[in-house]
Amino acid sequence: EAAVTQSPRNKVTVTGGNVTLSCRQTNSHNYMYWYRQDTGHGLRLIHYSYGAGNLQIGDVPDGYKATRTTQEDFFLLLELASPSQTSLYFCASKGLGENYAEQFFGPGTRLTVL
Amino acid sequence: GEKVEQHESTLSVREGDSAVINCTYTDTASSYFPWYKQEAGKSLHFVIDIRSNVDRKQSQRLIVLLDKKAKRFSLHITATQPEDSAIYFCAASVTGGSNAKLTFGKGTKLSVKS
Numbered sequence: 001e002a003a004v005t006q007s008p009r010n011k012v013t014v015t016g017g018n019v020t021l022s023c024r025q026t027n028s029h030n031y032m033y034w035y036r037q038d039t040g041h042g043l044r045l046i047h048y049s050y051g052a053g054n055l056q057i058g059d060v061p062d063g064y065k066a067t068r069t070t071q072e073d074f075f076l077l078l079e080l081a082s083p084s085q086t087s088l089y090f091c092a093s094k095g096l097g098e099n100y101a102e103q104f105f106g107p108g109t110r111l112t113v114l
Numbered sequence: 115g116e117k118v119e120q121h122e123s124t125l126s127v128r129e130g131d132s133a134v135i136n137c138t139y140t141d142t143a144s145s146y147f148p149w150y151k152q153e154a155g156k157s158l159h160f161v162i163d164i165r166s167n168v169d170r171k172q173s174q175r176l177i178v179l180l181d182k183k184a185k186r187f188s189l190h191i192t193a194t195q196p197e198d199s200a201i202y203f204c205a206a207s208v209t210g211g212s213n214a215k216l217t218f219g220k221g222t223k224l225s226v227k228s
Binding site for chain 1: 115120146148150156157158159160163203207214215216217218219220221
C-alpha cells in the first residue's frame with residue numbers, strides 16, 4: 001500500500017513567518033499534490049507536480065510556493081505566513097496512467113498562523 | 115475550470131437505512147468521478163469511483179450512479195452501519211494525458227445513528 005508521510009504534523013507560527021511543510025511518498029508515484037482543508041470549503045488544490053522539477057498551479061496558489069526536489073519529496077513553502085493560511089494541509093500522491101487513478105493521502109499537517 | 119457542488123452538507127440516517135449523497139459538476143469533459151471518505155480526525159481514503167463509460171458501479175454496500183446528461187452523480191450507501199459515519203467527498207476529473215487534477219466537493223458529513 002502507498003505510504004505518504006508529512007512533517008511536521010503540527011506547526012504554529014506568527015504572521016510574517018517562514019514555514020516549510022514536507023511530504024514524502026515511497027511508492028514511486030509520479031504525481032504529488034498539496035491541498036488545504038477548511039470548514040465550508042472542503043478540499044482545495046494548492047499545487048501539484050508530475051515529477052521532479054515540475055510544478056503545476058492549482059486552484060488556490062496565492063501565498064504558496066512549492067518545489068518537487070525528487071520523485072519522493074514535495075515541499076510547500078509559505079514565505080510570509082498570514083492568519084488566512086491557518087488550515088489543515090494534506091499531501092497526496094498518485095501513479096501515472098488511467099489505471100492508477102486513486103490518490104493516496106498523507107496524515108495531514110495542522111498549521112496555525114497567529 | 116471545473117466546479118463540483120455537493121448538495122448535502124450534513125446527512126443523518128438510522129442504522130440499516132440507506133444514505134444518498136448527490137453531486138453535480140460543470141465541465142462536460144469530466145470523465146472520472148471518485149469518492150473519498152474521511153473519518154473523524156483522520157486523513158482521506160478512496161472508497162469507490164466511476165468512469166463515464168458506465169452509469170452504475172457497485173462495490174459491496176456502495177453504489178455510484180452517473181447521469182452524464184444531467185452532469186450529476188451520487189453515492190448510495192445501503193444497510194448503513196455506525197462505521198459509515200464520516201465526511202464523504204465527491205470529486206471530478208478529466209482523465210488522459212498529464213491532466214490528473216481532481217476538483218472536490220465541499221464534503222457531506224454522514225451520521226449513522228444506532
